[in-house]
Amino acid sequence: MRAPIRSVAIAAIAVAAGCASEVETGRASYTDLCAGCHGAGGQGNGPGARGLTVPPSDLTLIAAQNAGTFPRVEVMAKIDGYAKGEPHHGAMPVFWPLLEGRMVLVPTGDGILTPTPEPLVALAAYLESIQRQPRAAPVLSLKQVGPQ
Numbered sequence: 001m002r003a004p005i006r007s008v009a010i011a012a013i014a015v016a017a018g019c020a021s022e023v024e025t026g027r028a029s030y031t032d033l034c035a036g037c038h039g040a041g042g043q044g045n046g047p048g049a050r051g052l053t054v055p056p057s058d059l060t061l062i063a064a065q066n067a068g069t070f071p072r073v074e075v076m077a078k079i080d081g082y083a084k085g086e087p088h089h090g091a092m093p094v095f096w097p098l099l100e101g102r103m104v105l106v107p108t109g110d111g112i113l114t115p116t117p118e119p120l121v122a123l124a125a126y127l128e129s130i131q132r133q134p135r136a137a138p139v140l141s142l143k144q145v146g147p148q
């Protein structure tokens with residue numbers, strides 16, 4: 001039993017570091033399952049967004065909307081909920097591939113390590129990698145309407 005436990009621990013450390021291959025794996029899941037609505041770049045403008053009563057969220061602003069910190073655990077919990085059938089505003093895509101595969105231990109606060117499916121962890125790492133600052137649009141538009 002020793003070797004498997006050690007390999008799980010190493011996987012968890014790799015998760016914490018957000019290694020590049022994990023982000024690549026997450027990107028592939030994102031492209032397959034999410035880009036249709038949330039857009040190739042995550043800004044909520046995929047072709048599937050048309051016709052939805054609630055627009056898909058801009059997934060690149062999650063950190064900006066959370067005082068600059070990407071709430072990785074909350075995001076994973078939310079996607080996990082969708083995968084288990086919680087309503088995604090009329091959108092009910094099949095997310096089950098995210099819940100398959102190896103489990104890795106993820107720190108979820110208070111020193112607790114929660115076994116989490118690796119594809120879900122990878123997807124969260126990818127989403128974290130595409131976070132950006134909102135554009136400073138108000139300053140630009142003030143200049144544009146000012147005297148010539």
Ligand code: HEC
Pocket residue numbers: 030033034035036037038048052054055056057059062075078079087088089091092093095123
């Ligand atoms: C069929 C369209 C559709 C697909 C496919 C889709 N989403 Fe969404 N998503 C939405 C809509 C619409 C919302 C906004 C309303 C809501 O919060 O449910 C949303 C909201 C979210 C939110 C909440 C953001 C916030 O600010 O709270 C997250 C996170 C999210 N989606 C992640 C994903 C991920 C990850 C995938 C792929 C595994 C995915 N979505 C696939 C339509 C979609």
